[in-house]
Amino acid sequence: MAKQDASGFPAGDVVFMERGDGNSALLHLHGATLISWKCHGVENLFLSSTSVFDNKKAIRGGVPIAFPNFGPWPLGPQHGFARIKRWTLAVPPTKDAKGDILAVVTLEDDEETKAMWDYKFKLVYTLVLSEKSLMSTLVVHNTDTKSLGFTTLLHTYFRVADINTTTVHGLKGLKYTDKITGGQDVVEARDLVAVDRNYDRVYKDAPNVTVLSSSGEPARKIEIKTFNFPDVVVWNPWDVKAKEMGDFDDEGYKEMLCVEAGKVVNPVTLTAGAQFECSQTFTSML
Numbered sequence: 643m644a645k646q647d648a649s650g651f652p653a654g655d656v657v658f659m660e661r662g663d664g665n666s667a668l669l670h671l672h673g674a675t676l677i678s679w680k681c682h683g684v685e686n687l688f689l690s691s692t693s694v695f696d697n698k699k700a701i702r703g704g705v706p707i708a709f710p711n712f713g714p715w716p717l718g719p720q721h722g723f724a725r726i727k728r729w730t731l732a733v734p735p736t737k738d739a740k741g742d743i744l745a746v747v748t749l750e751d752d753e754e755t756k757a758m759w760d761y762k763f764k765l766v767y768t769l770v771l772s773e774k775s776l777m778s779t780l781v782v783h784n785t786d787t788k789s790l791g792f793t794t795l796l797h798t799y800f801r802v803a804d805i806n807t808t809t810v811h812g813l814k815g816l817k818y819t820d821k822i823t824g825g826q827d828v829v830e831a832r833d834l835v836a837v838d839r840n841y842d843r844v845y846k847d848a849p850n851v852t853v854l855s856s857s858g859e860p861a862r863k864i865e866i867k868t869f870n871f872p873d874v875v876v877w878n879p880w881d882v883k884a885k886e887m888g889d890f891d892d893e894g895y896k897e898m899l900c901v902e903a904g905k906v907v908n909p910v911t912l913t914a915g916a917q918f919e920c921s922q923t924f925t926s927m928l
């Protein structure tokens with residue numbers, strides 16, 4: 643398995659949050675990519691063992707942030723630049739009276755971002771680690787004197803013991819676009835969505851709670867509660883695409899599922915000085 647604890651990284655590259663009861667989180671400042679969330683000692687995030695940590699390429703796994711664009715982008719790299727920029731640690735891990743840990747990282751425009759996307763902005767990403775939960779809040783500030791538009795998404799790679807026992811609840815009745823087959827939107831008929839091939843589906847207008855369940859050892863049941871993320875992308879590259887990606891374990895598709903909270907179908911428009919807040923909270927229900 644990939645290095646998923648703080649000891650494998652130069653100290654200045656990662657932010658380690660630890661409650662001391664088997665609950666911890668590890669964020670890499672490259673892309674503000676959360677690369678580990680352990681709940682009672684169980685790792686819930688998938689990180690490819692072949693992920694490249696060169697502070698250039700996006701980290702393959704954890705929770706990369708897509709901003710200011712989800713998907714192919716004519717102005718710059720796929721999924722935007724937030725996942726490949728170095729973020730700044732604004733508030734180092736701080737414990738409150740309940741024992742919860744808070745940390746804040748930020749990203750602001752610079753010459754490189756403005757060459758692609760000519761706007762001034764500030765992103766503030768706040769993590770709060772509780773006993774069974776991790777809340778991640780992204781606030782986008784328009785610090786420019788003109789309006790800007792964007793799409794954004796938290797690209798969570800969940801770790802599961804066995805994809806064949808994994809389901810996602812909460813998507814029934816929603817329309818989705820299937821990016822693999824193309825064509826018309828389809829209505830999801832299943833209460834429990836199981837993934838048995840290459841999936842790349844964008845579910846629209848989802849309720850704010852979905853639940854990922856997986857048996858095997860260890861079993862997992864994780865509630866994903868969102869705010870201002872109306873879309874859910876379900877992605878698994880499966881065997882052929884996994885092999886095609888240089889930074890994805892050949893067999894890794896059997897041990898992961900991406901359930902991505904997004905604001906991707908309808909972009910956000912922010913007037914000068916305005917801000918937009920969105921969040922997702924993982925809660926282990928076991």
Ligand SMILES: O=P(O)(O)OC[C@H]1O[C@H](O)[C@H](O)[C@@H](O)[C@@H]1O
Pocket residue numbers: 700720721821842843875876877900902
């Ligand atoms: O390889 P990446 O740029 O990290 O993208 C990985 C995947 O991200 C999302 O899930 C998209 O819906 C997929 O179309 C894409 O293949």
